[in-house]
Amino acid sequence: MASPVRARPAGVGRNPESPLPSVPGASQEEIRRQNLGAVLRYVHLHGPTSRAELTSRLGLNRSTIGALAADLVASGLVTEEAPTTARRAGRPSLVVSPRSDRVYARALSIDADRLRAARVGLGGRILDLREVARPGGMTAVDAVGPLADLVRDMERSVAADALLVGGAVAVTDTTCEADGSIRIAGVDESLGVALEAEFVAGPGFVAGDLADIAGLAEHIRGVAAGIDDLIYLHGDLGISAGIIVDGRLVIGHRGHSGKVGHMVVNPNGLLCGCGSRGCWETEIGEAALLRHAGRDPGDRAAVAEVLGAAAAGDRTARQAVEQVADWLGFGVANLVNVVNPDAVVFGGSLRDVFIAGADTVRSRLGAMPLPGSREHLRLEAAALGRDAVLIGAAELAFDKLLADPLNVGVTGQLGADDPA
Amino acid sequence: MASPVRARPAGVGRNPESPLPSVPGASQEEIRRQNLGAVLRYVHLHGPTSRAELTSRLGLNRSTIGALAADLVASGLVTEEAPTTARRAGRPSLVVSPRSDRVYARALSIDADRLRAARVGLGGRILDLREVARPGGMTAVDAVGPLADLVRDMERSVAADALLVGGAVAVTDTTCEADGSIRIAGVDESLGVALEAEFVAGPGFVAGDLADIAGLAEHIRGVAAGIDDLIYLHGDLGISAGIIVDGRLVIGHRGHSGKVGHMVVNPNGLLCGCGSRGCWETEIGEAALLRHAGRDPGDRAAVAEVLGAAAAGDRTARQAVEQVADWLGFGVANLVNVVNPDAVVFGGSLRDVFIAGADTVRSRLGAMPLPGSREHLRLEAAALGRDAVLIGAAELAFDKLLADPLNVGVTGQLGADDPA
Numbered sequence: 063m064a065s066p067v068r069a070r071p072a073g074v075g076r077n078p079e080s081p082l083p084s085v086p087g088a089s090q091e092e093i094r095r096q097n098l099g100a101v102l103r104y105v106h107l108h109g110p111t112s113r114a115e116l117t118s119r120l121g122l123n124r125s126t127i128g129a130l131a132a133d134l135v136a137s138g139l140v141t142e143e144a145p146t147t148a149r150r151a152g153r154p155s156l157v158v159s160p161r162s163d164r165v166y167a168r169a170l171s172i173d174a175d176r177l178r179a180a181r182v183g184l185g186g187r188i189l190d191l192r193e194v195a196r197p198g199g200m201t202a203v204d205a206v207g208p209l210a211d212l213v214r215d216m217e218r219s220v221a222a223d224a225l226l227v228g229g230a231v232a233v234t235d236t237t238c239e240a241d242g243s244i245r246i247a248g249v250d251e252s253l254g255v256a257l258e259a260e261f262v263a264g265p266g267f268v269a270g271d272l273a274d275i276a277g278l279a280e281h282i283r284g285v286a287a288g289i290d291d292l293i294y295l296h297g298d299l300g301i302s303a304g305i306i307v308d309g310r311l312v313i314g315h316r317g318h319s320g321k322v323g324h325m326v327v328n329p330n331g332l333l334c335g336c337g338s339r340g341c342w343e344t345e346i347g348e349a350a351l352l353r354h355a356g357r358d359p360g361d362r363a364a365v366a367e368v369l370g371a372a373a374a375g376d377r378t379a380r381q382a383v384e385q386v387a388d389w390l391g392f393g394v395a396n397l398v399n400v401v402n403p404d405a406v407v408f409g410g411s412l413r414d415v416f417i418a419g420a421d422t423v424r425s426r427l428g429a430m431p432l433p434g435s436r437e438h439l440r441l442e443a444a445a446l447g448r449d450a451v452l453i454g455a456a457e458l459a460f461d462k463l464l465a466d467p468l469n470v471g472v473t474g475q476l477g478a479d480d481p482a
Numbered sequence: 483m484a485s486p487v488r489a490r491p492a493g494v495g496r497n498p499e500s501p502l503p504s505v506p507g508a509s510q511e512e513i514r515r516q517n518l519g520a521v522l523r524y525v526h527l528h529g530p531t532s533r534a535e536l537t538s539r540l541g542l543n544r545s546t547i548g549a550l551a552a553d554l555v556a557s558g559l560v561t562e563e564a565p566t567t568a569r570r571a572g573r574p575s576l577v578v579s580p581r582s583d584r585v586y587a588r589a590l591s592i593d594a595d596r597l598r599a600a601r602v603g604l605g606g607r608i609l610d611l612r613e614v615a616r617p618g619g620m621t622a623v624d625a626v627g628p629l630a631d632l633v634r635d636m637e638r639s640v641a642a643d644a645l646l647v648g649g650a651v652a653v654t655d656t657t658c659e660a661d662g663s664i665r666i667a668g669v670d671e672s673l674g675v676a677l678e679a680e681f682v683a684g685p686g687f688v689a690g691d692l693a694d695i696a697g698l699a700e701h702i703r704g705v706a707a708g709i710d711d712l713i714y715l716h717g718d719l720g721i722s723a724g725i726i727v728d729g730r731l732v733i734g735h736r737g738h739s740g741k742v743g744h745m746v747v748n749p750n751g752l753l754c755g756c757g758s759r760g761c762w763e764t765e766i767g768e769a770a771l772l773r774h775a776g777r778d779p780g781d782r783a784a785v786a787e788v789l790g791a792a793a794a795g796d797r798t799a800r801q802a803v804e805q806v807a808d809w810l811g812f813g814v815a816n817l818v819n820v821v822n823p824d825a826v827v828f829g830g831s832l833r834d835v836f837i838a839g840a841d842t843v844r845s846r847l848g849a850m851p852l853p854g855s856r857e858h859l860r861l862e863a864a865a866l867g868r869d870a871v872l873i874g875a876a877e878l879a880f881d882k883l884l885a886d887p888l889n890v891g892v893t894g895q896l897g898a899d900d901p902a
Contacts, residue, residue: 291735305820312727314822315711318854325816326850329748338850396745400725400820402734430746430758434738 094130097122098467101130102139105160106185106464107282112145114155131158137468138225139165139184160185164221167459168213168229169452171272172196172205174299175362179212181220182456184227184463186283188449190216202233203256210260230268230458231257232275232451234298268458272296272451273320273409274311276444277304279454280407285445291404293397294444295322297412299362301343305401323347327393345389348411354382369414387419391426398431398439409444417443514550517542518887521550522559525580526605526884527702532565534575551578557888558645559585559604580605584641587879588633588649589872591692592616592625594719595782599632601640602876604647604883606703608869610636622653623676630680648879650688651677652695652871654718688878692716692871693740693829694731696864697724699874700827705865711824713817714864715742717832719782721763725821743767747813765809768831774802789834807839811846818851818859829864837863 100120105111111119117127134140142156162183171178173196180191192212196205209231257269277294280286286294286306294304301323305312312319323343324336331340344350349359355368355378371379394406408416416423420441427436446453520540525531531539537547554560562576582603591598593616600611612632616625629651677689697714700706706714706726714724721743725732732739743763744756751760764770769779775788775798791799814826828836836843840861847856866873 303820307727307732308730310728310730312821314855315824316822316854316858318822318852319820321819321822321852321855324819324852326747326812327749329812330750336852392746392749396816397820399741399744400723400739400817401732402736402738402741404735432738432741432744432756434736435734435741438736 095466095468097126098130098133099464101127101158102134102160102184102467103464105140105158106460109185110157110159112155112157113142116158131156134158134467138223139463139467162187162189164223165225165227165463167227167456169455169459170209170213170229170231171451171455172202172209172231172233173272173451174234177205177209177212178452179209179216180452180456181216182452182459184460186453186456188452190219191452192216206256206260227463228268228459230270230275230455232270232272232455234272234300270455270458271302271304271317271320272298273302274304274313275454275458276409276446276450277306277407277454278311278457279446279450280409280444281306281309282457283446283453284407284450285442286405286407289404289440291402292407293394293401293403293405294407294409295394295412297346297348297408297410297415299348301347301412303397305403307401322393322397325393325396327389327396342389342393346386346393346412346415350389351382351386351415354385355379365411366414369418372418383415383418384422386415387422388426390415390419391423392430394423395426395430395436398427398435402435404438405440405442407442407444409450413443416441515886515888517546518550518553519884521547521578522554522580522604522887523884525560525578526880529605530577530579532575532577533562536578551576554578554887558643559883559887582607582609584643585645585647585883587647587876589875589879590629590633590649590651591871591875592622592629592651592653593692593871594654597625597629597632598872599629599636600872600876601636602872602879604880606873606876608872610639611872612636626676626680647883648688650690650695650875650878652690652692652875654692654720690875690878691722691724691737691740692718693722694724694733695874695878696829696866696870697726697827697874698731698877699866699870700829700864701726701729702877703866703873704827704870705862706825706827709824709860711822712827713814713821713823713825714827714829715814715832717766717768717828717830717835719768721767721832723817725823727821742813742817745813745816747809747816762809762813766806766813766832766835770809771802771806771835774805775799785831786834789838792838803835803839804842806835807842808846810835810839811843812850814843815846815850815856818847818855822855824858825860825862827862827864829870833863833867836861 097120101116104116104119113124113127113131116122116131117124120127122130131140131142135142138161140161141159143159145154145157160183162185165184166181166189169180169182175196175198176193177196178191178193181189183189192215194208194212273294273296276296277292280294281289281292286292290306290309292306294306296302296304303320303322305320314320324334324338324341326338326340327342328340328345332344333339334341334344348362348365351368352359352361352364355371357364357368368379368382372383390412398406424441427439427441430436431439444450517540521536524536524539533544533547533551536542536551537544540547542550551560551562555562558581560581561579563579565574565577580603582605585604586601586609589600589602595616596613597616598611598613601609603609612635614628614632693714693716696716697712700714701709701712706712710726710729712726714726716722716724723740723742725740734740744754744758744761746758746760747762748760748765752764753759754761754764768782768785771788772779772781772784775791777784777788788799788802792803810832818826844861847859847861850856851859864870
């Protein structure tokens with residue numbers, strides 16, 4: 063809320079004393095590494111780009127871009143080719159393209175009721191995707207074995223010179239324990255150990271919350287591209303959020319931010335599995351929609367039916383949607399007053415609920431947040447669908463490569479890494 | 483909530499495509515500027531520090547530190563002296579100290595019912611402080627004139643070689659409009675124009691929300707020093723928060739983050755001035771405490787009396803405190819589930835409410851947030867008291883100096899800037 067009068071003061075709010083200031087003289091080698099990363103990141107995000115455009119976009123001179131591109135070609139991360147159609151006279155600028163076919167990451171997802179594994183190529187292209195059901199009661203740790211099988215299966219058909227650069231797994235955030243309490247599922251040491259056992263020869267895995275990772279994907283490649291203050295709201299069995307502030311994911315002190323499903327919105331509401339009463343999840347979760355529509359709250363498949371019936375004019379279904387949409391807007395309004403985002407993106411099963419009840423959601427958001435926060439607010443349906451999680455996980459996995467392209471490229475040989 | 487298995491992946495969540503990557507080769511001049519800033523920032527935050535300690539803390543070599551210190555001495559920003567007590571044999575390491583007496587910022591605060599101006603020396607020392615009442619109905623813009631008078635008054639006694647490096651103003655965040663709606667007060671263009679008119683010859687002013695700025699002060703120099711994920715909760719006429727995530731202040735898309743007083747916590751509660759029903763402010767604001775205690779809700783002076791009576795065992799007062807503390811814990815629990823902070827700091831009038839009702843607040847926070855977020859949570863009373871706002875404002879003002887010490891130091895001569 064520090065609204066600068068002249069301009070946002072540089073560095074305000076940054077901890078002035080991060081362990082060591084990032085001062086120590088940047089070496090030539092470090093600068094080269096950063097520049098390589100910048101070029102690779104650019105084509106990773108924007109696709110094939112001419113040297114001329116890279117020169118202007120990155121503020122580096124032509125000969126530097128030429129040398130960097132040559133290094134990236136030599137390590138097999140990009141190709142350089144003459145453009146297929148030269149628009150102007152004179153020698154055309156070479157086009158730098160990410161080698162999506164060769165350089166890839168393993169992206170895994172442990173959803174509420176399914177397990178998915180994908181190979182995602184540099185540039186964010188899903189090259190291959192396998193999926194199995196996640197049986198009820200299977201822990202995140204137990205899911206690692208079946209996921210590894212999917213990966214092995216996919217990698218049988220991978221070319222000999224393919225370059226694996228890392229992997230990441232997205233885990234749906236909460237799980238009900240036997241005692242009824244809700245704890246963070248699996249994103250802990252034991253999951254790390256299990257991943258390491260299966261993928262020991264490969265580059266390290268990172269794990270993250272599913273809503274965080276899907277939000278990151280929408281922020282990088284989806285409907286929120288270019289939006290730096292963002293709440294991505296994910297509906298699944300539960301409700302959670304990926305919150306992006308000033309272009310950075312809010313992780314929280316121990317990685318538990320965004321548990322918005324357990325904000326209490328209705329102190330007189332239903333008892334939640336977490337022990338509180340009236341959690342947002344009890345008002346906007348899939349079970350709430352089904353309950354209002356007179357369906358079995360545990361029958362996830364019926365969610366689509368209820369939304370379809372509402373669209374077709376069924377009165378009970380319509381009222382169920384309205385009731386959920388009203389609480390959806392209510393809770394988002396609270397979040398908007400806390401975070402003042404530029405946009406709220408609705409994903410997972412909340413995407414369809416938002417689309418079905420958009421007027422009701424908008425009506426709440428047109429009234430409840432303070433004017434300063436509601437006036438510029440954008441509400442968006444997620445664009446990447448079910449792929450968001452895998453694309454986001456791949457972005458996590460690519461991060462190390464993009465920070466230091468030549469180093470990671472050399473070590474990630476598939477040959478040395480094949481778990482079979 | 484992305485809880486990394488191995489380690490927090492570097493750069494995760496950072497927008498991979500901030501306008502231009504910060505790659506372009508850092509020049510020698512830039513590196514020197516950064517290093518000067520690092521040395522000055524270190525002594526600004528930690529006080530007098532030996533060259534030897536600076537060498538080890540900043541990871542720079544001895545001769546570099548010597549040269550940087552000499553530059554800072556030459557521009558009058560620090561002094562270098564032999565330590566008063568040499569502990570070891572051999573030539574003692576010179577001690578670098580900020581020139582708090584000479585280098586200062588103007589820190590202004592527009593509180594709900596008072597206006598304050600301070601001169602804060604480098605190192606965060608309040609050198610001089612003036613205060614007047616803010617009459618009811620005075621806008622933030624109208625407050626600039628009286629604040630300028632306070633500044634002029636203070637600066638009459640300033641030494642001829644004093645170096646003014648900037649100023650900042652903290653503004654209490656919301657104000658009731660005539661129509662009952664609540665809008666952000668004054669932190670807008672017109673305030674900027676008014677500040678410029680009064681302080682035109684001086685370095686630019688930045689303005690920010692009072693809770694943000696007080697939170698920043700607690701984060702930099704107060705009870706939350708070293709804590710990078712923090713909610714600072716400020717009670718005044720209203721309730722707002724300064725939210726710090728990963729060491730950075732959450733500003734929000736348009737600077738309106740932290741309006742937590744208008745989260746609706748009790749849908750069946752009282753009508754709030756903002757038009758919603760059951761805003762957190764209606765349950766934990768000063769007026770709520772006074773109402774429960776059977777006092778005039780508008781009589782701010784009675785808040786201390788109620789708290790005193792509660793401490794002395796008065797039953798009605800005690801129950802009023804409990805009721806407010808319960809809702810205080812309730813709302814904080816919601817915020818904790820959203821942000822997963824390391825600590826929550828209670829400031830302004832909420833500091834005393836928290837202290838009086840700590841058991842009740844803790845009881846809510848021991849049950850409501852999910853285990854992952856509540857297990858490590860620290861609850862703290864603010865340490866800097868009323869000075870927090872002025873110290874925080876000075877930090878904003880010092881930021882430019884610390885980013886580029888020699889440049890700012892040269893231009894901020896008081897002689898050229900005296901508004902008289």
